[in-house]
Amino acid sequence: MVAIGSRSSPPSRDPIxxxxxxxxxxxxEGLATLIDGSDGYRCTGAFRSMEExxxxxxxxxxxxxxxDIGLPGISGIEGLSLxxxxxxxxxxxxxxxxxDDDRIFQALCAGADGYLLKKTPPARLLESLGExxxxxxxxxPEIARRxxxxxxxxxxxxxxxxDLTPHELRLLKLLVEGHNYQSAAAxxxxxxxxxxxxxxxxxxxxxxxxKSEAVAKALRQRLVE
Numbered sequence: 001m002v003a004i005g006s007r008s009s010p011p012s013r014d015p016i017x018x019x020x021x022x023x024x025x026x027x028x029e030g031l032a033t034l035i036d037g038s039d040g041y042r043c044t045g046a047f048r049s050m051e052e053x054x055x056x057x058x059x060x061x062x063x064x065x066x067x068d069i070g071l072p073g074i075s076g077i078e079g080l081s082l083x084x085x086x087x088x089x090x091x092x093x094x095x096x097x098x099x100d101d102d103r104i105f106q107a108l109c110a111g112a113d114g115y116l117l118k119k120t121p122p123a124r125l126l127e128s129l130g131e132x133x134x135x136x137x138x139x140x141p142e143i144a145r146r147x148x149x150x151x152x153x154x155x156x157x158x159x160x161x162x163d164l165t166p167h168e169l170r171l172l173k174l175l176v177e178g179h180n181y182q183s184a185a186a187x188x189x190x191x192x193x194x195x196x197x198x199x200x201x202x203x204x205x206x207x208x209x210x211k212s213e214a215v216a217k218a219l220r221q222r223l224v225e
Contacts, residue, residue, distance in 0.1 A: 016129050017062040019045040021053045021079065022095075023071050027118070031066060031095075034122055041126065050079035051194055054086065062090060064132045067112070069096040069103055073190040077106045078167045084111035091132040095120070099142055105150060106166075114138040115147075161223050162205045171198050173224040175215050 018035050020043065022028040028046050035043040044060045047053035051073050053065075065083060069076035080092055093114040094107050107115060114132055116125065117140040128138035139147065164172065167188075174184040185195045199211070208214045218224055 015040055015042040016064065016133055017042050017044045017060065018129060019043070019047070019053070019058070019062040019065045021047045021050055021065060021071065021076065022068045023048055024068075027068075034125070035129075038126055041129065050074035050076065050082065051190065053079070054082055058087075061087060064091045064093055064129050066093050066095045069094060069098050069107065073188065073194065074167060077103065077110050078165050080107060080110035080112055081165060093128065093132055093138070095125075099140075099146065101146055101150060104143060104146055108147070115143045116140050117142065161221065164202065164205055164223070168198055168202050168205075169224060171195065172202060172214065172218050175211060176218050176224055 018041060020028055020031050020035075022031065025048075028048070032043045032046045035041045044062045045053075045058060050071050054074075065087075067076045067080060067083070071079065074082070076094065076096070080094075083090065083092060091113045092111055093116065094112045095116050095118055096103070097118050098104075099117060104115060114128060114137050116128060116138060120128070120140060128136075131138045170188065171184055174187055179187060181192060181195045181199070185192050188195070199214075202214055203209060206214055206217050208217055
């Protein structure tokens with residue numbers, strides 16, 4: 001967990017604006033306190049979930065968004081691509097406990113500009129925010145080593161049919177299994193409106209106009225396992 005109480009100033013004279021997407025209240029509040037309590041930094045928003053972060057347009061666009069991966073509902077990995085689409089000019093910095101190859105690879109493919117572990121010291125976290133604003137791509141040493149190994153191994157990007165996101169594929173699988181929108185929302189722990197939002201994206205990507213057409217195409221093309 002990132003501790004609080006450190007003060008560090010970035011080279012820029014303007015404050016670095018940072019938003020936070022983190023479901024753990026203590027970590028979320030600790031990060032907000034660290035950022036607001038450090039000269040040259042300001043927290044513009046702290047959200048409990050990706051749904052909350054995407055629900056309404058932000059009054060003030062931050063320069064960097066700290067994104068946790070293990071979020072309920074819309075995962076941090078899927079949220080990265082959604083944030084990238086909605087706020088293309090914002091730098092996205094993952095802050096997580098996960099350091100396995102799959103999550104690192106998926107996060108970078110989804111649009112992460114940097115990847116730090118939550119054990120990162122506060123001073124280093126603040127420095128990383130400044131690096132992000134300057135166009136850098138900060139990574140924890142453990143993550144950087146794994147990324148280099150991934151590139152050395154030449155791991156190819158997995159082709160996802162119709163560019164469906166992992167969350168959309170999970171939802172499509174539930175529909176194939178017989179769920180309706182309400183039961184799928186309960187199964188995934190999200191709201192009905194979130195399900196409807198994803199279904200509209202699924203319809204567009206599959207070029208269909210109804211749930212039955214989507215299920216039929218998923219079965220015909222074996223889009224889900």
